[in-house]
Amino acid sequence: MQVNLHETWHIRTVEIPSRLVLAPMAGVSVQAFRRQGRRFGAGLVCSEMVSCAGLQHGNERTLGYLRIASDERPLAVQIFGSDPAVMAEAARMVEDAGADIVDINFGCPVRKVTKTGAGATLLDDPDRACAVVRAVASAVSVPVTVKLRRGLENGSRACLTVGPRLVEVGAASLTLHPRSAKQMYTGTADHSLTAELVSLVDVPVVASGDIVSRAQAQAVLATTRAAAVMVGRAAQGNPWALREILEGDHPEPSREEVVAELILFMRETVRELGEHRATGFLKKFYGWYLGHERFPRAFKAELTQLPTIAEVESRLLAAAPGARFVLARLEETLPQGDEVLLDLPISIYGGG
Ligand SMILES: Cc1cc2nc3c(=O)[nH]c(=O)nc-3n(C[C@H](O)[C@H](O)[C@H](O)COP(=O)(O)O)c2cc1C
Numbered sequence: 001m002q003v004n005l006h007e008t009w010h011i012r013t014v015e016i017p018s019r020l021v022l023a024p025m026a027g028v029s030v031q032a033f034r035r036q037g038r039r040f041g042a043g044l045v046c047s048e049m050v051s052c053a054g055l056q057h058g059n060e061r062t063l064g065y066l067r068i069a070s071d072e073r074p075l076a077v078q079i080f081g082s083d084p085a086v087m088a089e090a091a092r093m094v095e096d097a098g099a100d101i102v103d104i105n106f107g108c109p110v111r112k113v114t115k116t117g118a119g120a121t122l123l124d125d126p127d128r129a130c131a132v133v134r135a136v137a138s139a140v141s142v143p144v145t146v147k148l149r150r151g152l153e154n155g156s157r158a159c160l161t162v163g164p165r166l167v168e169v170g171a172a173s174l175t176l177h178p179r180s181a182k183q184m185y186t187g188t189a190d191h192s193l194t195a196e197l198v199s200l201v202d203v204p205v206v207a208s209g210d211i212v213s214r215a216q217a218q219a220v221l222a223t224t225r226a227a228a229v230m231v232g233r234a235a236q237g238n239p240w241a242l243r244e245i246l247e248g249d250h251p252e253p254s255r256e257e258v259v260a261e262l263i264l265f266m267r268e269t270v271r272e273l274g275e276h277r278a279t280g281f282l283k284k285f286y287g288w289y290l291g292h293e294r295f296p297r298a299f300k301a302e303l304t305q306l307p308t309i310a311e312v313e314s315r316l317l318a319a320a321p322g323a324r325f326v327l328a329r330l331e332e333t334l335p336q337g338d339e340v341l342l343d344l345p346i347s348i349y350g351g352g
Contacts, residue, residue: 023232137170237288
């Protein structure tokens, strides 16, 4: 039986219009990525993980992650850290910034994060993990959700003991990426654990890991009874994957569409990060967008060598002149003006 991916579901009072969630990805999930994800049908989007210590110290770059636009919503902002009081304070800032949901990261396997006792390490310290969730849930009135891995070591089933405890202390939803922290991104996500977790808790569970097609999304939803699937890497430079997952068979985008989406993404990212940061940040996206046999490899390599974003844009438009019209139409349909909810000085957005 086909699962209806357009079905609305809820995390407490937050209404989520489809059963597809765009994954939080550090170095990827900028505002342009999230807005694009919403346009292509994701029911919920999430910021990349934000350091609670960075928020506590008022670090400008960290505060910039709290920039939220109305057309991203519903949106979760993800925080990481291991000190319950600092996490609670960070959650208040996230709520004040206009996020609909505060998500907590108990899944990051990267040493820089785990050595501070945060991320996936907390799966090995359930008492502290519960203290963090309890403190955050009592600090804010928006729902608090948690994203976790299966455990630290290969074969670990820690998520099945920790997950229900997190729900008891206030988690309104859990997202499971059923790989161990040790696995990083190797091997496969074992969604039989997702099914077990679903049977243990009475809050919505989101299944994350290796969802790249409609067939896989359908299979995971049917076999796990998860509330939604989360899509990460498959959507990098490829929002059309979201459309395929939601709608089924869809023609490949034309070169003009690809270039128009990429240029829109570049322009929005420059606005968000400033020209300097955006120049390096965007390089990986050229390969992602222009891959899938859409453009020759040499063309992608050429773009990454160009010194300015303006030159990349001109080169792209020379390769697909019709993209100009697609882009104009696209920009017309986007909300303009005062979509930024957060009232922070503009320099925080990396512009100055
Ligand atoms: C580049 C990259 C950055 C990521 N950053 C985060 C993050 O900040 N927070 C988080 O919870 N998960 C993060 N993840 C994990 C993803 O959210 C997701 O759970 C994982 O990639 C599996 O899903 P996929 O197979 O659809 O990519 C990241 C993954 C990648 C590839």
